[in-house]
Amino acid sequence: MGRNAAAVLASIVGLVMVLTAFARPLEFLGTAVVDWFNVLAAIAFVLGGANLLKMNLLKISARDAGWGYSAVTVCVFLVTIGVGLLKIGAHPDPLHPDVALSGDKEAVGGAFWWLYEYAMSPITSTLFALLAFYVASAAFRAFRAKNTAAILLLGTAFIVLLGRVYVGVLLTSWIPADNAWVSWLRLENLSGIIMGVFNNAGTRAMMIGIAIGIAATSLKILVGLDRSYLGSSD
Amino acid sequence: MSDRPNESFLARLDRIDRRWIFLMMAIAVAGPIIWVGVTGRTFPETATPAVQGAFDAIERLPEGSKVLVSFDFDPASAGELQPMATGFIHHCQLRKHRIYAMTLWAPGSPLIGATLADVIGNDPSYRYGENFVDLGFQAGNEGVMKQVGVDFPKAFPNDSKGTPLARIPMMQGITRLSDFDILISVSAGYPGGKEWVQYGVSPTLTQGHRLPFVAGSTGVQTPQMIPYYPVQMSGILGAIKGAAEYESLVNAKATAPGETVPAKYQEAQRRMAPQLFGHSLMVGLILVGNVIFFAGRRKGAAE
Numbered sequence: 001m002g003r004n005a006a007a008v009l010a011s012i013v014g015l016v017m018v019l020t021a022f023a024r025p026l027e028f029l030g031t032a033v034v035d036w037f038n039v040l041a042a043i044a045f046v047l048g049g050a051n052l053l054k055m056n057l058l059k060i061s062a063r064d065a066g067w068g069y070s071a072v073t074v075c076v077f078l079v080t081i082g083v084g085l086l087k088i089g090a091h092p093d094p095l096h097p098d099v100a101l102s103g104d105k106e107a108v109g110g111a112f113w114w115l116y117e118y119a120m121s122p123i124t125s126t127l128f129a130l131l132a133f134y135v136a137s138a139a140f141r142a143f144r145a146k147n148t149a150a151i152l153l154l155g156t157a158f159i160v161l162l163g164r165v166y167v168g169v170l171l172t173s174w175i176p177a178d179n180a181w182v183s184w185l186r187l188e189n190l191s192g193i194i195m196g197v198f199n200n201a202g203t204r205a206m207m208i209g210i211a212i213g214i215a216a217t218s219l220k221i222l223v224g225l226d227r228s229y230l231g232s233s234d
Numbered sequence: 235m236s237d238r239p240n241e242s243f244l245a246r247l248d249r250i251d252r253r254w255i256f257l258m259m260a261i262a263v264a265g266p267i268i269w270v271g272v273t274g275r276t277f278p279e280t281a282t283p284a285v286q287g288a289f290d291a292i293e294r295l296p297e298g299s300k301v302l303v304s305f306d307f308d309p310a311s312a313g314e315l316q317p318m319a320t321g322f323i324h325h326c327q328l329r330k331h332r333i334y335a336m337t338l339w340a341p342g343s344p345l346i347g348a349t350l351a352d353v354i355g356n357d358p359s360y361r362y363g364e365n366f367v368d369l370g371f372q373a374g375n376e377g378v379m380k381q382v383g384v385d386f387p388k389a390f391p392n393d394s395k396g397t398p399l400a401r402i403p404m405m406q407g408i409t410r411l412s413d414f415d416i417l418i419s420v421s422a423g424y425p426g427g428k429e430w431v432q433y434g435v436s437p438t439l440t441q442g443h444r445l446p447f448v449a450g451s452t453g454v455q456t457p458q459m460i461p462y463y464p465v466q467m468s469g470i471l472g473a474i475k476g477a478a479e480y481e482s483l484v485n486a487k488a489t490a491p492g493e494t495v496p497a498k499y500q501e502a503q504r505r506m507a508p509q510l511f512g513h514s515l516m517v518g519l520i521l522v523g524n525v526i527f528f529a530g531r532r533k534g535a536a537e
Contacts, residue, residue: 027384034381035388038374045340045373093395104395106344108351116309116344124310124341132512136259137252140519144527154520161517164475165510166277192282195460195472204461 007224014222052077076119083111156194163191248526255519262515266507276503277510279482284460288448288469289483291416292325299415300408301331304430305349308341311422311452317477317502318450319345319420323353324499325484327360332404334414336369336390338378338425343371343394352498363402370394375425379433383411411435412443416468420450427451427459431466450477474509477502 013033020030056070064070082088089111090103105112145151162168168187175186183189220226238246270276281289292301303322307315326333333354335346346368354360362368369390372378381389386408387399399405407413417435419427427449435447446468451459453473463470471480481502485495497504 031381031384034374034377037377038372038381038389041374041377106347106394113344116341120341121309121312124308125313128310129313132263133256133259136512136516136519137255139516140255140523141252143520143523145524146527154524157520158517161513164473165506165513167510167514188280195457199457200460203457207458207461 003227003230006230007227010229011222011224014218018222049077049081080112080115083115087112089114156198159187159190160194163187163189163194242529244526244529247522248530258515258519259512262511263508266511270504270507274497276478276500277506279479279503279506281479281483282476284463284470284472285476285479285483286469287464288450288471289325289480291446291448291468292322292329292331292418293487295329295331295415297330299329299331300334300404300413301326302334302336302411302414302417304417304419304421305335305337305342305346306339306419306426307345307422308339309345312345313505314452314474314477315420315422315450316345316349317474317481317505318471319349320353320498320501321471321477321480321484322418322420322448322450323349324488325480327354327357328484328488330359330365331415333366334369334404334408335367337371338375339422340371340373346370346394363397364404367402367404368394376429376433379425379429383434386410386413410441412441412445414445416446416448418448418450421455422452423455426455427467427470428455428462431462435466450480474502474505478506 016026016029017033020026020033053074056074059070060067060074084105087101087103087105087110089109090101090105090107091109093099093102093104096102103110106116107113143154143157145154159168162171168191172186172188175182177183177186184193217226221229295301303319303326305319307319323333333350335350337343337346350366350368354366360366370393372389374381374389378389387405390399392398393402399408411417411434417430419430421427421430430447430449435445437444447466448469448471449459449467450471451473453475456470456472456476459467459470459472471477481500485499488499489495
């Protein structure tokens with residue numbers, strides 16, 4: 001009964017959203033549903049935080065492998081929330097200097113700004129930058145011309161890697177840039193052709209395929225044939 | 235002394251400790267960074283059509299146009315995307331456009347304030363609330379995009395400091411997305427440029443009005459954006475290379491020949507040197523790896 005009701009509700013909301021795109025008088029319904037969605041999205045942040053606390057506290061209490069990292073996560077999470085909510089170190093708003101917590105938590109000099117600037121920003125940037133090292137190591141060990149497909153992939157990678165930097169311009173600078181018959185052979189132009197023609201064609205095909213797949217799945221949900229999104233009935 | 239004395243050089247190279255590769259990459263990146271820092275020299279850039287399209291879209295707008303800039307990235311991608319955000323704001327400042335900054339990424343909010351302060355902080359002709367505004371973060375991803383399409387003040391009732399939009403002079407007359415003259419998205423993923431095309435700037439969502447749209451994106455995301463150029467998008471800045479090309483166009487407009495360009499407006503161009511050596515090292519490593527592979531295969535076949 002509960003699953004049927006949920007499936008019917010999902011169908012009605014889905015149909016309303018589809019109709020709002022075609023019937024202007026129903027636009028207000030679509031706007032209302034988007035409002036609900038935005039409220040739910042904001043609540044999802046609270047749920048996400050609660051879930052993070054639950055999972056990590058369980059790991060700490062069970063002394064699972066790596067529980068120390070969970071302890072650090074929980075501490076940092078609570079400190080960041082506390083600093084943001086209490087606006088520690090934030091200067092009062094010049095328009096309302098007598099009102100408590102009127103300052104901007106993200107203003108330069110505050111504790112929240114400090115955490116963002118000197119903890120979050122360098123840590124996330126460093127983690128992202130580490131990719132360069134691992135990609136270089138993987139390229140040396142795994143990028144081998146084992147068959148025709150791999151050779152094509154290698155050739156494409158060389159052209160794009162070199163064509164996107166100045167060395168590509170230098171290597172093929174002897175090809176006249178003003179001669180349309182041969183200028184496309186310059187590495188920077190070849191790189192553009194690969195991105196704009198071959199890659200574009202493949203990406204478009206995938207995007208169209210995905211869109212058709214989403215439409216088919218949506219249709220199945222609307223008519224109640226697909227109820228997997230409701231989870232198990234157990 | 236090697237523990238395998240009869241082993242060939244290539245075989246030993248094949249077993250090289252990956253920390254040597256890490257060291258090579260560190261030198262390939264750090265060396266050019268220091269060189270550029272000391273000399274201040276950068277490589278010349280020629281704009282590709284997609285970057286030129288982005289530049290022209292902002293350039294052709296009349297002075298004082300309303301530009302909505304969405305900072306949809308976080309510090310992890312700032313190395314690649316911050317020069318784009320700085321370049322867009324700098325270009326809008328040169329054209330004296332009105333800048334409305336927002337983000338759909340929670341960690342992107344402080345980046346708005348930092349960028350605006352860095353570029354237009356000392357410009358007396360730019361006053362907060364009259365020429366630029368920081369609308370901050372709003373949760374909801376595509377939901378927010380759809381909402382700004384029909385009711386902008388409902389999606390952003392206040393600016394980032396909590397000031398109601400009704401008290402911000404430059405927000406008067408802004409009721410929906412189509413009231414802006416152009417949308418710029420600097421994005422690192424979801425939600426970003428692709429979602430803005432699907433849920434924001436589509437003519438069915440902008441009451442038939444064609445809203446010019448320009449995006450800057452990471453190298454990983456750029457292939458997904460190219461199919462939308464040049465119909466749904468007027469221009470794309472793809473990765474740090476696109477940012478460097480855009481910077482060179484904006485700097486050529488902003489400075490007279492021979493005049494020194496401030497380093498903050500050359501960040502992308504300065505990063506092309508480490509990019510060059512990093513890419514060259516990658517190509518070299520792939521070549522060496524394949525030489526080892528084919529030598530090993532030939533030896534195996536001979537045995």
